[in-house]
Amino acid sequence: MKRLFSKNYWADRDVQILLGTLLRYGVIVSSIVVMLGGVIYLFRHGQEAPEYHAFAGPNDRWDNLPAILRGMWHGHGMEIIQLGVVMLIATPIARIVFSVLAFFIEKDYLYVGITLVVLGVIMFSMIGGLGG
Template identity: 50%
Template structure:
């Protein structure tokens, strides 16, 4: 007896929900670990609020964050948590797009593709390396 296992809309909704939960949970855990590590690295220092110092270039690019992670910098660990949090809804759009492709729903494939392209373009159009 052969079972034809077809992915249903409910299955895709459950998968997308799991992706969202996992992404938010992961980003929170990474940010908390970075925050605890930050307290160990520089928790005893008193900040000087009389002078404004902007963030270094390492926080404005993904390559800077990765470089900081290799050095064990707590600020970059926190930034990684933020990047994971930002990537979570983008993954949701990707999974929705695949769901609509499997359902052969052309209208929503087009809409999801446009939304994904707009998000990706807005992210990478002003990319700093």
């Protein structure tokens, strides 16, 4: 455990390899969730007709996280797939969050700042009311 906090352990590339692994696991876990939701969705709705010719606008069943979690709780395939998609979107964002920490431990405060700016831009697009 002590090793974890020493500067050498967190040498630049080691941390990034760790983050790369995080990225890969994020993709694997999200694909499994998408696949599970897909099986339920196809089992229940596989015989219906697809409807994508016209854009229907935001669907309140899966355009926000609370609704997605509610649908998942009820075992709805569509919401489970969307949960996997949201996890996929969150994966690179998680890498940014951990990079802030990594640069901080390296005492590279210039890059702590730069990484925080990137995170700020993403946060702004998330909660800045851009959803219309």
